[in-house]
Amino acid sequence: MEALDGNAIGGLLLEVFGTEMTTAVGTCIYCGDTGPLAELVVYRPGPGTVVRCRVCGNVVMVFVQVRGITCVDLRGLAALN
Amino acid sequence: MAGTAVRRRLTWQLGTVGSLTDETAAVRTIALDVPDWPGHRAGQHLDVRLTAEDGYRAERSYSIASAPGEPVEITVERLGDGEVSPYLTEELRAGDQLELRGPIGGYFVWDPADGGPLMLLAGGSGIVPLRAILRHRERTGSAVPVRLLYSSRSWEDVIYRDELDALGDGVEVIHTLTRRQPPGWTGYARRVDTHMLAEVAWPAGQAPLAYACGPTSFVEAVAGGLVGLGYPPQRVKTERFGATGDR
Numbered sequence: 001m002e003a004l005d006g007n008a009i010g011g012l013l014l015e016v017f018g019t020e021m022t023t024a025v026g027t028c029i030y031c032g033d034t035g036p037l038a039e040l041v042v043y044r045p046g047p048g049t050v051v052r053c054r055v056c057g058n059v060v061m062v063f064v065q066v067r068g069i070t071c072v073d074l075r076g077l078a079a080l081n
Numbered sequence: 082m083a084g085t086a087v088r089r090r091l092t093w094q095l096g097t098v099g100s101l102t103d104e105t106a107a108v109r110t111i112a113l114d115v116p117d118w119p120g121h122r123a124g125q126h127l128d129v130r131l132t133a134e135d136g137y138r139a140e141r142s143y144s145i146a147s148a149p150g151e152p153v154e155i156t157v158e159r160l161g162d163g164e165v166s167p168y169l170t171e172e173l174r175a176g177d178q179l180e181l182r183g184p185i186g187g188y189f190v191w192d193p194a195d196g197g198p199l200m201l202l203a204g205g206s207g208i209v210p211l212r213a214i215l216r217h218r219e220r221t222g223s224a225v226p227v228r229l230l231y232s233s234r235s236w237e238d239v240i241y242r243d244e245l246d247a248l249g250d251g252v253e254v255i256h257t258l259t260r261r262q263p264p265g266w267t268g269y270a271r272r273v274d275t276h277m278l279a280e281v282a283w284p285a286g287q288a289p290l291a292y293a294c295g296p297t298s299f300v301e302a303v304a305g306g307l308v309g310l311g312y313p314p315q316r317v318k319t320e321r322f323g324a325t326g327d328r
Contacts, residue, residue: 001323002296002297002298002323003297003321003323004297004321004322004323005297005319005320005321006188007126007142007186007188007189007320007321008142008321008323010126010142010185010186010187011128011140011142011182011183011185014185020185020186020187022186022187022188022189023187023188036188037188038186038188038189038319038320039188039319
């Protein structure tokens with residue numbers, strides 16, 4: 001499946017954080033790259049969403065939606081501003 | 082933060098389908114009347130959710146095709162293996178209701194205060210948010226100069242063709258037709274490459290602001306090409322639609 005970018009999860013992020021987040025700046029915990037969430041690499045295979053760093057490719061965020069609940073894992077973000 | 086459960090805060094609402102306009106054989110513009118629409122910025126999108134009788138749900142994002150202040154419009158390309166786009170482009174009728182949420186996004190947006198010159202790059206239906214930007218520029222009387230490089234498979238696949246033809250002063254539209262060209266075509270007839278970008282794009286020294294939208298492979302190619310020509314990466318805004326076609 002071909003990758004999207006962080007724009008594609010603007011609605012999901014708005015749902016989770018309650019505010020526009022694609023312009024929020026994240027820092028990758030693995031390589032230290034810093035940039036707007038809109039520029040991250042996004043895969044959406046069904047109910048799960050996997051978000052990878054555009055520079056090093058490591059997983060920085062995972063979202064899973066089950067029965068109306070969104071589970072959020074920000075494992076790869078050192079900072080989110 | 083593993084396993085944090087979050088309650089839903091962004092609400093879905095119902096929009097009523099107004100006019101339907103066929104842009105090409107596979108592309109339709111859908112006007113929507115959304116009672117509680119808070120207004121949008123040029124370049125934003127909205128999410129559409131369809132629910133089948135058995136409860137199965139499919140959700141897709143569509144760029145908003147209209148300028149801020151205009152009624153909400155989306156333009157949808159029918160994908161052969163799509164779950165949502167065949168319904169939206171073939172089954173939907175005026176008066177039907179659609180579940181949607183938006184506007185969404187703050188990154189791939191343009192306001193006159195952002196300036197230019199603007200370098201717009203569209204692959205196929207990637208033209209949709211750029212049309213909102215072009216309309217916004219025109220409606221606000223902005224004098225920011227614009228070049229639009231628009232890649233389509235054929236002349237028949239060019240979305241908003243008449244509207245783009247009629248754009249006023251300060252906007253140059255350059256087409257490339259990657260698969261089939263009409264007789265006598267003298268324009269570009271290949272995928273966008275670095276050589277084409279070097280000929281068409283504003284020189285980096287003029288501090289242009291670029292917006293590239295389309296299939297992922299298209300966006301990767303043009304964004305990389307512009308950075309290679311000296312555009313700072315933060316002046317190249319990108320939006321990837323995934324694999325929506327071969328352009």
